[in-house]
Amino acid sequence: MTPKLDTETVEICPATLADVARISALHARVFGPGRFSRTAYRLREGAPRVSKFCRKALKAKELVAAVSFTQISIGGTSGALLLGPLAVAPEVSNQGLGRELIATGLREAEREGIAVVLLVGDKPYYERFGFDHVPPGQIKLPGPVDPQRLLAWQAKPGVLESFTGMARAE
């Protein structure tokens, strides 16, 4: 079981444009060169690099983890976010940083009236936050996606039904 996050040494706070270079370097370390060909990257192309929902984790002032959230519309309907990339430096993995970054981001999303958060990722990791499969064919992305990895969180049960069609960055 992952230990409780040590908030004495780790600080979670909003990411800003000044963090973009450090976050990109973390992505390069964690995901490697193949990351730009992912469909989720294509969806984020042209979107602002940082939204008010993005969060970073600092340990001894070093950026050790970050999560991005991009504002998207689905079939022309606003009020959704794309979560990702989520990246945690290997030397601090399994310490609750990923969990805390996502929980903080989802709390903020809910406060701001976001209805749906979409991601492409591992269900065994994300289901603990309430993410579940998107019904096949309901949401399209600008590239291939394994339907088993297309997951959504909804602020209220059933709200996902009103989000149908192509996802686009806003």
Ligand SMILES: CC(C)(COP(=O)(O)OP(=O)(O)OC[C@H]1O[C@@H](n2cnc3c(N)ncnc32)[C@H](O)[C@@H]1OP(=O)(O)O)[C@@H](O)C(=O)NCCC(=O)NCCS
């Ligand atoms: C996956 C990742 C984000 C997890 O972050 P983390 O801070 O290490 O994880 P947490 O401390 O929040 O949670 C650890 C728990 O998640 C589990 N876990 C980690 N990755 C998992 C996965 N891919 N599938 C299922 N469970 C996973 C761990 O086994 C651990 O379980 P436990 O609580 O039962 O012990 C991080 O390891 C990472 O950046 N990996 C490489 C990049 C990646 O795969 N990103 C996600 C794609 S968007």
